[in-house]
Amino acid sequence: MFQTVIFDLDGVITDTADFHFKAWQALAKKLGIFLTEDFNEHLKGVDRTESLRRILSLGGLENDFSKEEIAVFEKEKNDLYITLIDQVNPKNILPGIDQLLNDLRSNNIKIGLASASRNAPKLLRNLGLYNHFDTIVDPSTLKNGKPAPETFETACQQLGVHSKYAIGIEDAYSGIQAINDSKMLSIGIGDLQTLKDADYILNSTSQLTFDKLLEIWNDKKNKHTIPVKTD
Structure with missing residues (x-):
């Protein structure tokens, strides 16, 4: 798990x-x-x-x-x-994310943020999501940003969780590289070609549910060499 x-x-x-x-x-x-x-x-x-x-x-x-x-x-x-x-508010949360964060917390799954943005805390507060996160990586403290794995590795370290028990979610190629190099399970959101190196690819955040993460994790033992695009 x-x-x-x-x-x-x-x-x-x-x-x-x-x-x-x-x-x-x-x-x-x-x-x-x-x-x-x-x-x-x-x-x-x-x-x-x-x-x-x-x-x-x-x-x-x-x-x-x-x-x-x-x-x-x-x-x-x-x-x-x-x-x-400054105009960002809870209406700007992408589909499915609010419910997913609540379900992760209900199932005692730790939640981290690994963003290149130094404004991430402000954005999370504007979205009303700041308190959902157990840790937020400060990119200004890192030696190497994405596509280096340090951002995601630091998140795991701050949470006290080995990366082999972690899932990383990204929409950018550089982020998928970072997740893969940190030895986490990578899930891409968006274009199949752009995110081709991800372990799994979903069309949109609306497909990001706790059950879907469980399904992907349980299928990890039969990891595909070609990314799986879930419709």
Whole structure:
């Protein structure tokens, strides 16, 4: 039986990808960089510093700014993002997540958050979900963000649970890599091709139920070499 479920935030508990995109797009425009929604896919699951590096690289400006200037850009983006997420409320919880969190707690399963977002606690409070979580990893304390496994490994350590008894849930390729490398069971939410390395893939969070997690866990002994897409 699994002992913990570790969640990503954006795209799994709520969807703030558009807020991130608008904030990054505004900063990129100021720097003379045109940021498309397609390129934004490369920023999902990636922390703020790495996202900015990729944006600057897109514009050929990766080596044009000092560390101090980079810090100012990061703060500018984050300030705008915080303004945008102030409107987030419990209505923005993705389908099925509220019930799943309640069922996990009822079954004494520990719940963790492994997000690259330093604003995760604020978002959880806005959603009314903060008290559901037994631990929240602070990404600013990590040496290596996703796709490195440290975020998910740290969540397990903070909960006192070995990763082999943990399930990780993600919607981004970098997150699935991190879960797999931490030796947890990985569940992807979304596109089959993007998340092809996940152990199991579900179409949406509405399919994330406690019974479904039990079914997936019990089938772990017969793990498929090709990801299972559950309709």
